[in-house]
Structures are given as structure tokens and as C-alpha cells.
Amino acid sequence: MVEKAxxxxxxxxxxxxxxxxxxxxxxxxxxxxxxxIFDASESEIAKISGKNVPGKYAVKVIK
Ligand SMILES: [Zn+2]
Structure with missing residues (x-):
């Protein structure tokens, strides 16, 4: 299956x-x-990117 973002x-x-x-x-x-993001409360990436739910995210979504 193709991954979607x-x-x-x-x-x-x-x-x-x-x-x-x-x-x-x-x-x-x-x-x-x-x-x-494994642990949103401990992750610098989570803070910077504004994600607060652990999981996989696209770095950049082309709209
Ligand atoms: Zn969403």
C-alpha cells in the first residue's frame, strides 16, 4: 500500500x-x-514541528 500523508x-x-x-x-x-516521533514530550523535533502525538510524519507535504 502506498503511504499517504x-x-x-x-x-x-x-x-x-x-x-x-x-x-x-x-x-x-x-x-x-x-x-x-517516539515521545512527543521528550522530543525536540516534536517541539519544533508542533507535533504532540507520537508516530511517523512527513517532513514536508506538497499541497
Ligand atoms: Zn492530520
């Missing part, structure tokens, strides 16, 4: 057609890079 938050969606974070169906297959 949420256009709202960049979350990588591996199953289904809905973002598990913001529940939107606004997904895209055009994104660049993947960043993985």
Missing part, C-alpha cells in the same frame, strides 16, 4: 483513508521525508 498535520497514514490525529480525509501521496 495528512495535509493538515503531516501524519503518515499507512492504513485507511483518514488521519488518525485530526480525523481529516485530506491526504496526499506527495510528501518528502519521514520523521518519527
Amino acid at each position: 495528512c495535509k493538515q498535520c503531516g501524519r503518515i497514514i499507512e492504513e485507511g483513508n483518514e488521519c488518525v490525529v485530526c480525523k481529516t480525509k485530506d491526504l496526499t501521496t506527495t510528501f518528502k521525508g519521514i520523521l518519527i
Whole structure:
């Protein structure tokens, strides 16, 4: 299955057609890079990027 990324938050969606974070169906297959957040409260990347749910995110979503 092709991975999709949420256009709202960049979350990588591996199953289904809905973002598990913001529940939107606004997904895209055009994104660049993947960043993985394990512990949002301890992660500098999470703070910088504004992600607060652990998981895989696209570095850049092409809208
Ligand atoms: Zn989302």
C-alpha cells in the first residue's frame, strides 16, 4: 500500500483513508521525508514541528 500523508498535520497514514490525529480525509501521496516521533514530550523535533502525538510524519507535504 502506498503511504499517504495528512495535509493538515503531516501524519503518515499507512492504513485507511483518514488521519488518525485530526480525523481529516485530506491526504496526499506527495510528501518528502519521514520523521518519527517516539515521545512527543521528550522530543525536540516534536517541539519544533508542533507535533504532540507520537508516530511517523512527513517532513514536508506538497499541497
Ligand atoms: Zn492530520
